[in-house]
Amino acid sequence: MSPKNSYKLTVCPMTYVLDILGDKWTFLIIRDMLFKGCCRYQQFADSDEGVATNILASRLKKLVQHGLVTQCKDPNNGRQKLYHLTDKGLDLIPSILHLVKWSGNHDPETCLPETIQAYLESNFDQAVEYVRKEYAQMCQGNHQAAATVE
Amino acid sequence: MSPKNSYKLTVCPMTYVLDILGDKWTFLIIRDMLFKGCCRYQQFADSDEGVATNILASRLKKLVQHGLVTQCKDPNNGRQKLYHLTDKGLDLIPSILHLVKWSGNHDPETCLPETIQAYLESNFDQAVEYVRKEYAQMCQGNHQAAATVE
DNA sequence: AATATTAACTTGCATTTTGCAAGCTTTAAA
DNA sequence: TTTAAAGCTTGCAAAATGCAAGTTAATATT
Numbered sequence A, B: 001m002s003p004k005n006s007y008k009l010t011v012c013p014m015t016y017v018l019d020i021l022g023d024k025w026t027f028l029i030i031r032d033m034l035f036k037g038c039c040r041y042q043q044f045a046d047s048d049e050g051v052a053t054n055i056l057a058s059r060l061k062k063l064v065q066h067g068l069v070t071q072c073k074d075p076n077n078g079r080q081k082l083y084h085l086t087d088k089g090l091d092l093i094p095s096i097l098h099l100v101k102w103s104g105n106h107d108p109e110t111c112l113p114e115t116i117q118a119y120l121e122s123n124f125d126q127a128v129e130y131v132r133k134e135y136a137q138m139c140q141g142n143h144q145a146a147a148t149v150e
Numbered sequence C: 001a002a003t004a005t006t007a008a009c010t011t012g013c014a015t016t017t018t019g020c021a022a023g024c025t026t027t028a029a030a
Numbered sequence D: 001t002t003t004a005a006a007g008c009t010t011g012c013a014a015a016a017t018g019c020a021a022g023t024t025a026a027t028a029t030t
Helices: A012-021 A024-036 A041-045 A053-065 A093-106 A114-122 A124-149 B012-021 B024-036 B041-045 B053-065 B093-106 B114-122 B124-149
Strands: A069-074 A077-085 B069-074 B077-085
Touching (some): A012 B024, A012 B093, A024 A041, A024 A053, A024 A077, A024 A093, A041 A053, A053 A077, A077 A124, B024 B041, B024 B077, B024 B124, B053 B077, B077 B124, B093 B114, B093 B124, B114 B124
């Protein structure tokens, strides 16, 4: 296709993503899942930024409704629930890593280590794959104990 | 560096970007600049999504304060102002194109043409460069008439 | 030179969303 | 059988948003 067409992106393509992610907290929830391994309500609630519990509940609900996140019972502990990213949610990794990279480049007080910055700069696609795989392993871990018990 | 470290991204790197972009309208303003060539207040105000004028004013101000956008007088028309993306703002192109791509992949009612979707899928970096160059040309155009007149 | 018009905001006010604290419900441990 | 933990829900004050109307400064018109 001619590159000319690639410039004809207009209105629609962003309204969908912004209806879902167009606020601070939704993004932070997904980041906490990916990078901090959060998968329980209380873990999100204890996050550094301090989400209000009602906002947290409504955002998790929205993410589940839109298919970015699934909710299931923790097989190890019936009074806990586990939240995990679906493939749809995982497909946001590149966007999020680019935003992290941008912050690293432009935030005068960034706390992103230079090694990671350099890694994102030179091996972006590899970083995406790495995060994806680490997350998959982590999710397995969340269910493994139960399997061992049975 | 070891990939292990790349997983240690924690809290900070996203709070900066989300403090600036953590709302629907800011993103849409930048998108309108990049893809629809908007550079005047009224053009943003007339945008399909319908920003309230006070919100628009506050968001443009914020973008200028954070250095993503510059404001200058239109050399052709002294009662108009021109808003343009800085390098810092342009560095968001990859993030935005990934979000567009995500929308194209996951919005059941997407209006993103398949050709563009495919282009983003196979030539992402090229698409980023293309958008960047088109934008630079367009900005030149905004000032050119004045140069011709003088 | 005086008046009208255009573009970019600003302001006031009603509505909506957020944030905080407290309470409720279900599950499991003691 | 009571106690506690985890995941929410509810009520209310504070902040952000959206809409309509007004203000200001730079042209264009008469």
